[in-house]
Amino acid sequence: MPLEEKKSLAQSKLLKKIIPVVMKDGFQHLKMEEISKLMDVSRATMYKHFSSKEEVIAGIARIFVDYIDQLKLHPLQVEEELFGISFQQLFEQSVSLAGKISEVFLKELQNSYPDLYDNLRSALQQREQQSLEFYRRGIDKGIFQPVNERFILLQDELLLREIMNTKYLLQNQTSIQQVLTDYYQFKKVQLFLPEKLGLVDDQLILPVIDHVAEKYNRTL
Structure with missing residues (x-):
């Protein structure tokens, strides 16, 4: 599997852990530390995949766009x-x-x-x-x-x-x-x-x- 595809799959796996919380309560209140806890990884591991909160939210939006495009x-x-x-x-x-x-x-x-x-x-x-x-x-x-x-x-x-x-x-x-x-x-x-x-x-x-x-x- 190409490295880029592996990275994308790893990101999606982490994002799917926090989607239920974001859909229920929104994301305005979330800090990066809280996001790492919801992803059940260390902050260091999280930052390997996401450099900012905006990148996390962009990843969630991308998952939804990809899903809709498949319908x-x-x-x-x-x-x-x-x-x-x-x-x-x-x-x-x-x-x-x-x-x-x-x-x-x-x-x-x-x-x-x-x-x-x-x-x-x-x-x-x-x-x-x-x-x-x-x-x-x-x-x-x-x-x-x-x-x-x-x-x-x-x-x-x-x-x-x-x-x-x-x-x-x-x-x-x-x-x-x-x-x-x-x-x-x-x-x-x-x-x-x-x-x-x-x-x-x-x-x-x-x-x-x-x-x-x-x-x-x-x-x-």
């Missing part, structure tokens, strides 16, 4: 029977992004490192554009309800974050698995024309929801 849908010129699969794929991606990138991180990134924020926002916007084109294609083919596709994206951005919040789950005495199942059914009925609901095989999404719920519960 792909089936080509837009798809057969009708593939719309159900693509819908579920998009649902899974939306849930994953809502669980990975927190609002507090985005706000602090925008305030402290606007260039990093712009790069991450650009990646998110490219994915949003792909999603909009998918929804528009479904409307044009008579598969989806003729709804405002931008409202669908906004709904994912705002509602998913809310229902995946621990406070919401506790207040409503429900589980992450239940709210994701309910939201999936809500989106499916909201989006597909009644006569096209047969294109969606719900059995395919159940293992995905179970996996997300398991990962979520491990972080509590």
